[in-house]
Amino acid sequence: MPDRRETLLWLVRAIALSAAPGMALGPLQAEARGLGVAAAAAGAPATIRGADAEGYGRDPDLRHPRVTWPLTLDPEQKTAVTVLADVLLPAEEGSPAASTLGVPDFLDEWISAPYPQQRADREVILAGLATIRSQSPLADLDAASAEAIVAHLSAQAAAGREPQAHFFSRLRNICLVGYYTSMSGVAQLGYVGYQPSATFKGPPPEVLALLGV
Amino acid sequence: MAAEPFDVIVVGSGAAGGTAAYALTRAGMRVCLLEAGRFYDPERETPMFQRTAAAPLRDAGTPDKPFGFYDATVDGGWVLPEEPFATAPGTEFRWFRARMLGGRTNHWGRVALRYADHDFKAYSRDGYGADWPFTYAEFASWYDQAERLVGVFGSNPGLPDQPDSPPGCLQPPPVPRSFERLIMAGGRKLGRPVVASHTAVITRPINGRQACFYATPCLRGCSIRANFQSPTVLLPPARETGRLTTITHAQGYEVELGRDGKARGVHYVDRLTHRHHFVAGRAVMLGASAMESVRMLFNSKNSRYPQGIGADGGLLGCGVMDSTGSNVWGQFPQMENLPPFNDDGAWLPHVYIPWWAWPEQRAGKLPFTRGYHLELYGGRLEPSADTFDFFDSVSPFTYGRKLKAEARRYYGSFVRLSQRGEMISREHNRVQIDPVLKDAWGIPSLRFDVRWSEQELRQTAHAQQSMAEVIEASGGKLVTPLPHNPAQAILPPGRIIHEVGGARAGVDREKSVTDAFGRVWGVPNLYVIDGAVFASSAHKNPTLTIVAFALRASDHLKRELHHA
Numbered sequence: 001m002p003d004r005r006e007t008l009l010w011l012v013r014a015i016a017l018s019a020a021p022g023m024a025l026g027p028l029q030a031e032a033r034g035l036g037v038a039a040a041a042a043g044a045p046a047t048i049r050g051a052d053a054e055g056y057g058r059d060p061d062l063r064h065p066r067v068t069w070p071l072t073l074d075p076e077q078k079t080a081v082t083v084l085a086d087v088l089l090p091a092e093e094g095s096p097a098a099s100t101l102g103v104p105d106f107l108d109e110w111i112s113a114p115y116p117q118q119r120a121d122r123e124v125i126l127a128g129l130a131t132i133r134s135q136s137p138l139a140d141l142d143a144a145s146a147e148a149i150v151a152h153l154s155a156q157a158a159a160g161r162e163p164q165a166h167f168f169s170r171l172r173n174i175c176l177v178g179y180y181t182s183m184s185g186v187a188q189l190g191y192v193g194y195q196p197s198a199t200f201k202g203p204p205p206e207v208l209a210l211l212g213v
Numbered sequence: 214m215a216a217e218p219f220d221v222i223v224v225g226s227g228a229a230g231g232t233a234a235y236a237l238t239r240a241g242m243r244v245c246l247l248e249a250g251r252f253y254d255p256e257r258e259t260p261m262f263q264r265t266a267a268a269p270l271r272d273a274g275t276p277d278k279p280f281g282f283y284d285a286t287v288d289g290g291w292v293l294p295e296e297p298f299a300t301a302p303g304t305e306f307r308w309f310r311a312r313m314l315g316g317r318t319n320h321w322g323r324v325a326l327r328y329a330d331h332d333f334k335a336y337s338r339d340g341y342g343a344d345w346p347f348t349y350a351e352f353a354s355w356y357d358q359a360e361r362l363v364g365v366f367g368s369n370p371g372l373p374d375q376p377d378s379p380p381g382c383l384q385p386p387p388v389p390r391s392f393e394r395l396i397m398a399g400g401r402k403l404g405r406p407v408v409a410s411h412t413a414v415i416t417r418p419i420n421g422r423q424a425c426f427y428a429t430p431c432l433r434g435c436s437i438r439a440n441f442q443s444p445t446v447l448l449p450p451a452r453e454t455g456r457l458t459t460i461t462h463a464q465g466y467e468v469e470l471g472r473d474g475k476a477r478g479v480h481y482v483d484r485l486t487h488r489h490h491f492v493a494g495r496a497v498m499l500g501a502s503a504m505e506s507v508r509m510l511f512n513s514k515n516s517r518y519p520q521g522i523g524a525d526g527g528l529l530g531c532g533v534m535d536s537t538g539s540n541v542w543g544q545f546p547q548m549e550n551l552p553p554f555n556d557d558g559a560w561l562p563h564v565y566i567p568w569w570a571w572p573e574q575r576a577g578k579l580p581f582t583r584g585y586h587l588e589l590y591g592g593r594l595e596p597s598a599d600t601f602d603f604f605d606s607v608s609p610f611t612y613g614r615k616l617k618a619e620a621r622r623y624y625g626s627f628v629r630l631s632q633r634g635e636m637i638s639r640e641h642n643r644v645q646i647d648p649v650l651k652d653a654w655g656i657p658s659l660r661f662d663v664r665w666s667e668q669e670l671r672q673t674a675h676a677q678q679s680m681a682e683v684i685e686a687s688g689g690k691l692v693t694p695l696p697h698n699p700a701q702a703i704l705p706p707g708r709i710i711h712e713v714g715g716a717r718a719g720v721d722r723e724k725s726v727t728d729a730f731g732r733v734w735g736v737p738n739l740y741v742i743d744g745a746v747f748a749s750s751a752h753k754n755p756t757l758t759i760v761a762f763a764l765r766a767s768d769h770l771k772r773e774l775h776h777a
Contacts, residue, residue: 055275055276055277056269056275056277056278056282057277058277058278058286058287058288058289058290059251059287059288060269060277060278060282062258062259062260062263062282062283062433063258063260063263065260065263065267065268065269065282066269067269068269087612087613088612088613088616089613089616089617090613090614090617092614092617095617106271109269109270110270113269113270113275115270115275115276115277116276117273117275118270118275150612150613154610154611154612155610157609157610158609158610168610169605172604172612172616173601173602173604173605176600176601176604176616176620177271177273177598177600177601178271179620180596180600180601180620180624181265181266181271181272181596181597181598181600182266183264183266185596186264186265186266186595186596188621189596189620189621189624189625190551190552190553190554190593190621190624190625191553191593191594191595191596191624191625192553192554192555193428193555193556193557193593193594193595194262194264194428194429194557194595195428195555195557196426196427196428197426197427197428197555198424198426199427200387200388200427200557200558200559201388202387202388202389202390202391202558203390203391203394203554203556204554206552207391207551207552207554208391208394210547210551211391211394211395211547211548212398212547212688213394213395213397213398
């Protein structure tokens with residue numbers, strides 16, 4: 001388990017990130033700073049677990065895949081990620097919501113991994129969640145407030161505002177990957193490969209007609 | 214081990230060492246094969262039907278597994294903490310290694326093109342680097358044997374840059390995929406050839422191997438033995454002879470010479486126990502990979518060769534090359550919202566764009582002297598962790614129902630064109646032994662000093678433009694604009710994993726490290742048989758040429774030993 005000092009460091013870093021130039025949620029900065037540090041000082045649940053975790057190594061058992069690192073998100077963060085993911089990728093007829101396909105779990109797996117890309121994403125995602133938490137407790141986030149947050153982030157991203165643009169981009173990308181590499185997501189995109197066959201006949205005539213070749 | 218009377222000690226079990234083990238054992242010789250990595254059995258270990266959804270991080274590349282969780286590479290990567298190497302100030306070099314039986318043959322792009330005669334005589338053509346010590350005509354029969362052994366699909370379109378294979382060498386290529394047909398149509402508009410790739414995947418059964426069943430990614434390896442890997446194609450027949458002894462975890466580091474000046478065996482360290490061993494043989498073949506074989510020669514110091522065997526002429530380590538590489542991504546509106554269909558094919562490229570402008574180049578109309586070819590990747594592969602890399606470009610800021618519609622719309626509509634070009638051999642592009650750095654077993658490490666020249670940068674600028682033209686002529690759009698400076702487009706040296714050179718073969722011992730059969734000048738029973746001997750590297754992936762060279766060197770050694 002990480003100690004309080006480590007937790008504090010992460011929170012301070014998260015807040016420093018959210019205080020980058022161009023920050024549009026400006027009025028909330030001071031509040032975030034106060035809330036974050038106060039929460040850590042009061043012994044709030046650890047934000048970062050498994051900071052010393054090891055990866056799966058250079059010779060993992062490929063036929064029995066296993067995630068080897070502890071997860072990061074506490075229940076409140078998980079709640080927030082779940083409602084945000086379901087706004088990004090909502091349920092439609094014949095197409096489940098992100099949370100139904102395990103996207104929040106995948107995001108937790110991703111940002112908890114001890115590799116450079118994932119560690120960078122962890123900072124971005126946790127900083128974004130810390131900023132949201134500075135407005136309201138994460139456990140209280142419902143679909144309507146998540147919708148408002150995502151709409152706000154999208155608009156800020158379109159206006160080129162950082163760090164919202166980067167947070168929106170990484171959150172969206174991780175959710176897209178989690179969703180569309182799941183077996184349901186793969187099927188929704190129309191990927192129908194992985195079928196051993198004695199011959200390869202190439203694309204069907206109706207596809208060739210659509211392609212004009 | 215010392216009690217075993219071995220004819221040949223072969224260091225390395227990949228394309229070079231695996232080929233030598235195959236050829237020598239079948240010719241009646243007792244071979245001791247030293248492999249630095251662990252034993253590896255693709256038939257048992259390959260995750261053929263494991264799906265992306267089940268892999269950690271959905272199979273995204275990590276420092277532990279740079280090409281994804283399921284990639285065949287074991288104990289390999291760009292950065293191996295136990296095996297550091299240095300780079301000269303202001304330079305960078307990427308060095309991918311795989312410590313496993315079969316080495317990097319387990320993970321490779323499997324493009325298998327013959328060098329043309331002008332590739333073997335590049336120096337005579339433009340004055341850069343050095344010629345190979347033989348002509349295409351002298352080497353062609355070894356390519357024939359290599360293609361029949363490896364198993365290569367392809368065609369013979371009669372192009373000047375791509376020598377035709379005799380009947381019976383190539384297997385029929387699979388028909389093109391959807392995006393490959395778009396590029397073929399674009400190529401026709403531009404008057405550029407888009408022809409069957411030569412790819413080391415079999416489409417008909419040979420040598421007891423099953424043909425490709427058109428499913429599962431080749432870079433994971435192939436448990437049905439339809440693609441070329443040393444542990445599935447070369448080593449089983451060598452084992453069947455009863456004359457192959459394989460020692461794994463054995464990092465060869467020094468060739469010992471006898472009083473007669475001939476190689477008498479190899480020192481290796483067991484990577485698990487850190488114990489040092491010596492194994493004797495009548496001849497030694499180095500196929501440890503170009504850079505590792507050069508490192509072994511440097512580290513083989515004795516009173517006769519105080520700087521290392523082969524280093525007395527000053528050329529050891531010189532002339533290191535990689536292929537140039539750069540990418541351009543296209544997005545194809547015609548490929549949006551297509552109905553579901555299976556476009557997996559043989560997973561690797563079915564077609565490619567050969568170097569087409571060499572007559573123009575020969576006439577001095579281009580600002581660079583060596584060629585490149587273009588490879589095509591993309592289309593409707595299984596969705597992966599990088600499927601949405603371009604969504605901030607094509608569909609920024611979207612979410613909700615719109616985002617899901619956009620995901621369905623754009624999936625499968627991206628194609629990557631990749632340049633693979635020739636880097637000129639230059640003596641100042643070299644490796645040496647670093648004065649202080651050592652690996653975890655105490656063996657002195659390499660220091661790389663390799664830079665692109667204006668030649669490679671101008672070639673890359675041309676290739677970038679060409680790739681953009683092909684994409685646009687095929688109805689696609691560039692996903693991102695071309696960088697203004699080719700230095701921003703070209704990947705760092707080593708990144709294409711075609712590193713060769715450092716112990717150049719030649720006819721003149723003043724200008725080379727080995728003779729035309731890979732024998733180190735002055736040590737007639739010590740052969741270098743891997744990419745280290747390359748005098749030039751063409752723009753063609755080196756593996757097929759390594760296999761052909763190793764077959765030829767093994768045949769030479771067989772005759773030498775019979776003669777003795």
